[in-house]
Amino acid sequence: MVPKETEKLETELLLEAIYRGYGFDFRQYARSSLLRRLHYIRQKAGVAHLSELIPLILHDERFVGELLSSMSVTVTEMFRDPDFFLELRTKVIPVLKTYPFVKIWHAGCATGEEVYSMAIVLQEEGFYDRVQIYATDMNQQSLKTAEEGIYPLDAIRKFTVNYNNSGGKASFSDYYYAKYQMAKMNEDLKRNIVFTAHNLVTDQTFGDMNMIVCRNVLIYFDRQLQNQVFRLFDESLVHRGFLCLGSKESMEFSSLRGTYENVSARWRIFRKPLT
Structure with a gap:
C-alpha cells in the first residue's frame, strides 16, 4: 500500500500536470471522490502508482481525452428529482x-x-x-x-415516471421518437x-x-x-x-x-x- 504522504504528493503532481498541460483545474476538487476516480483511471491504464500517469498526460493526447471524460461526473437523468x-x-x-x-x-x-x-x-x-x-x-x-x-430506450420508462411526477401536461412520448433501441429527443x-x-x-x-x-x-x-x-x-x-x-x-x-x-x-x- 502506498503511504498517505506519498499518495498526496503523487496526486498533487498529477493534478498540476493536468492543469499546466491542458488548463483543466482539478486541484480544489473534494479529495475523496477525486481519488476514487483517479485510482479507477490508474487501474484502467494498468499502472501501479498515480505518478505513472504523468508521462501519459504529458505525451499522449488520446489518453488525456479519456482521462478528462473519466474525471468529470455525468450522473443525470430526465426530470431528476x-x-x-x-x-x-x-x-x-x-x-x-x-x-x-x-x-x-x-x-x-x-x-x-x-x-x-x-x-x-x-x-x-x-x-x-x-x-x-x-x-x-x-x-x-x-x-x-x-x-x-439520443438516449437508451430502456431509460425512457424511468424518464416517463419522472416526467409524470413533475407535473407533465402531455404524454412524454410526444417529445421523442424511438428507433433501434434508442430514443431521440425532438x-x-x-x-x-x-x-x-x-x-x-x-x-x-x-x-x-x-x-x-x-x-x-x-x-x-x-x-x-x-x-x-x-x-x-x-x-x-x-x-x-x-x-x-x-x-x-x-x-x-x-x-x-x-x-x-x-x-x-x-x-x-x-x-x-x-x-
Missing part, C-alpha cells in the same frame, strides 16, 4: 413569464437530460419562444451526447438551446442570466472552490435572478450566505437580492 421541476412550475416560472425575454444557464449540463427537461417544461408553460438556454460542460464527449439528444426542443464548452473552475462569467441551474456539481468541489463558483454565479445573474442547486448543496458556508432569498429550502432554489 421531479418535485424540483414541480417547484419550478409553481414558484419560479410564473415570475419568469412576466419578463419579455429570459436567459437560462445550465452549468455542468453533463449529457443534457435535464436541459431537455427544462425545455419541455418551458414549452408546456407556453413561453419557450422567449427563452434562450445555454447548456455548458467541460466534458466534450458529454456535450456531444447532449447535442445529439429537434424542436433544441431550437433555443446553445451547447458550448465551459469550465466552472477556470472560465469567466455568463452575463445577465435570469436563472442558473447547477445541480449536484458543487458537491465535488472543496469549500474554497465552491465559494469561487458561487461568486461566478452571482456575477452572472441579474438582480432578482434565480439560482437552482442540488438537494445536497448549500450556500451556507459561502460568502453569499444570508444574502439570497430562500425560494425553496428543500430543493435549494434561491433568488438574488435587488441590490
